[in-house]
Each structure stands twice: as structure tokens, then as C-alpha cells.
Amino acid sequence: MPDSQSKPVQVDGRTLRLSHLDKVLWPDTGWTKGQALDYYARVAGTMVPHLAARPASFVRFPEGLDGERFYAKNPPPGLPGWVRRVDVPSRSDEGGSGRPYVAIDDRASLIAMAQLYALEVHVPQWTAETGPDRHDRLVVDLDPGEGRNLVDCCAVALLVRERLAEDGLECWAKTSGGKGLHLYVPLRAAASPAEPVTEYARRVAAGLADEHPNLIVHRMTRSLRADRVFIDWSQNNSAKTTAAPYTLRARGGPSVSTPVDWEEVAGCVSPEDLAFTPDQVLDRIFDRGDLLAPLLDPERAADPPVD
Missing domain, CATH: 3.90.920.10 (DNA primase, PRIM domain)
Structure with a gap:
């Protein structure tokens, strides 16, 4: 009934x-x-x-x-x-x-x-058409440990963006809808085997952690994350998933995983600067469109430097 x-x-x-x-x-x-x-x-x-x-x-x-x-x-x-x-x-x-x-x-x-x-x-970072062995997105998940917050994630995001640009990769950002940020690079799935993409993300994270040891950690051990921002490169594993753009989150009032531009990331001085309600997200779309639209543009897709 x-x-x-x-x-x-x-x-x-x-x-x-x-x-x-x-x-x-x-x-x-x-x-x-x-x-x-x-x-x-x-x-x-x-x-x-x-x-x-x-x-x-x-x-x-x-x-x-x-x-x-x-x-x-x-x-x-x-x-x-x-x-x-x-x-x-x-x-x-x-x-x-x-x-x-x-x-x-x-x-x-x-x-x-x-x-x-x-x-x-x-x-996940792949579609049913390509299958889990071919990825069409590289994702970098920035998660603040105790003592750090979204402002620190924004500082790390700028470092990641600069590092990816050195390899000819352009990335776009969104909030996790919680404490962190997600950065995305659109990839050509045909040229992006899953394991090398994951390994490339790990190398980027490890290199930045070596350069900024007081700010960044890339190792999985949770006890190492206090007062650091964890660069979770493992989100590129085919078995893992990431909160989708525009999804509601099971927390807060509610929160939304919201695309943001690089001026907003660079200008963030408080976590509240990048916290958006559902109504605010809808207003942002009306005013600015989809800030993650480049992820859907085949002309933007890159071959990852996986060698």
C-alpha cells in the first residue's frame, strides 16, 4: 500500500x-x-x-x-x-x-x-563506459588535521595548483562541504590508466610534503596528521569515491560540496568564507553558472604525466 x-x-x-x-x-x-x-x-x-x-x-x-x-x-x-x-x-x-x-x-x-x-x-573518478581501469579525472583531497582548518587547505591548494601547472595540468576546486577542499584535473580516459594516475598523485603529494613538512603530510598514518593538512592522493584508487559536486552533506545546517574559483581560494581568511547553504549555491549557479563546467569539456582533458 x-x-x-x-x-x-x-x-x-x-x-x-x-x-x-x-x-x-x-x-x-x-x-x-x-x-x-x-x-x-x-x-x-x-x-x-x-x-x-x-x-x-x-x-x-x-x-x-x-x-x-x-x-x-x-x-x-x-x-x-x-x-x-x-x-x-x-x-x-x-x-x-x-x-x-x-x-x-x-x-x-x-x-x-x-x-x-x-x-x-x-x-568515482571513472565512468561505467570506460570502466575502473581508465580514469577521466585526477582528484586531490585536502583534509585538515587537528589544529588546521579550511584556510590552511586553501594555502595547500594553491601549492598543489602551482605544482600541477608545472606538469601542464590545470585544476579546478570545490569545497568538500565539510572542512576540506577537492581539486580536480580532467583527464583523457583513454590515456589515463588508474594505477599510474594514482602513483602520479602520490608523487605530487610526497614532493609537497617534503618541501613543506610543517604544513603538509601525505602518509596515511592518522597520528601524523595533527597540525598538518593531509593530501589524500589515494582518492584516485578505482575502488574509492569522492563527494560529488553539489551534493548535500550529512552534517551541519546542511552543507553543500560547492565549486569555488581561485580568487575565493586565495582570499579565504575564515572557514565561513567558503561555507555555503543550498540556497546560496543555487544563487551562485544563477549568477555564475557551473564553475566546474571545464571538467566536462573534452577539449580541457589532459594526458597525465605518469612516466
Whole structure:
């Protein structure tokens, strides 16, 4: 039986039943499920191109931030059959058909997942078409340890940008929606095997850590991260995912993983300078368009210097 609080809506020709729209999921601000669905409906035209064809993973929190939350990879029960599933090879299933994942290829699919409380979206640096052995993005994840914050991440981001430019690579930035920053380089997937891309990112991180040992750490050991910014090069591993551009985050009031320009990065003097609400993100898109649009431009894609 349909939920008594649900109602059918049409989203780009697809029928969805939306329910519990008044349910508060972000208690600090009273932000509701209905507001989250509205945000995704409005941001989808800009967000979906960054998700399309990528096997997505999600953070689900049906009872809100104060309740249980869990990381979900497989299609959840109740997902409409028209939402695209893609099979991803698994090392534990060698020779098999792989595990099914959801690909968010359109607005209706994004809202269908959000209706099932999959409100935080993560994607890998490759698409189902190219497969996990070929990456079309290099990502550098900057994570501040205790004693550091987003301002320090911005300082490191400028160093990473300069270092990548020495190899002819241009990068674009977004906030993580939390304490850190993500930097992206668009790659030609045909020329970008996964392991050499990851190794290149590791070398960049290690080199910067050697040059700035009091600011940067590249080793995974958590005890080394205090008073440093961790350059997480391992996000380029095919098995890992990164918070998607424009995704809501399961924290705060809520926060959004927001594209920013380099003037904003260079001018950041407080973490609040780069903290944006969903409404602010929508206003930024209206005023400035998609600051990460170059990631989608094949003419911008580079061959990584992996030798």
C-alpha cells in the first residue's frame, strides 16, 4: 500500500511518489526532506552531468542526522525499475557479472534516490563506459588535521595548483562541504590508466610534503596528521569515491560540496568564507553558472604525466 503521506508527482515524464516531506532531517536548522528534494530538483541540471554514467554510492540517513546513517552502494529496495543500474566488477567476484550500482543520469533518478533518503552522493573518478581501469579525472583531497582548518587547505591548494601547472595540468576546486577542499584535473580516459594516475598523485603529494613538512603530510598514518593538512592522493584508487559536486552533506545546517574559483581560494581568511547553504549555491549557479563546467569539456582533458 502507498504511504498515507505520499503523493505522486511527475518529474521529467517519470512518476514518483514523494513522502514525509515535512520530516526534519537537519535538526540544527529544521531543514526538511521536502527542502532537500526541492534543492535537488533545482540543482539537477547542473549537478547531473557530473554524476552521469558514474557508479554512485550514497550516505542514507532516514531518521535525520541524529539517527543512524549508513553508506549504501547497491540499489536500495523500492527504487523504481527505470533508474539505471550499472554492473561494476568486483575483485571478490572475478569472472562474474559484477555488483549493481546506481547511475544518476537524470533529474528523476536523483530525486528517486533522495526520496529513499540517499541524500549524500559520492562518485568515482571513472565512468561505467570506460570502466575502473581508465580514469577521466585526477582528484586531490585536502583534509585538515587537528589544529588546521579550511584556510590552511586553501594555502595547500594553491601549492598543489602551482605544482600541477608545472606538469601542464590545470585544476579546478570545490569545497568538500565539510572542512576540506577537492581539486580536480580532467583527464583523457583513454590515456589515463588508474594505477599510474594514482602513483602520479602520490608523487605530487610526497614532493609537497617534503618541501613543506610543517604544513603538509601525505602518509596515511592518522597520528601524523595533527597540525598538518593531509593530501589524500589515494582518492584516485578505482575502488574509492569522492563527494560529488553539489551534493548535500550529512552534517551541519546542511552543507553543500560547492565549486569555488581561485580568487575565493586565495582570499579565504575564515572557514565561513567558503561555507555555503543550498540556497546560496543555487544563487551562485544563477549568477555564475557551473564553475566546474571545464571538467566536462573534452577539449580541457589532459594526458597525465605518469612516466
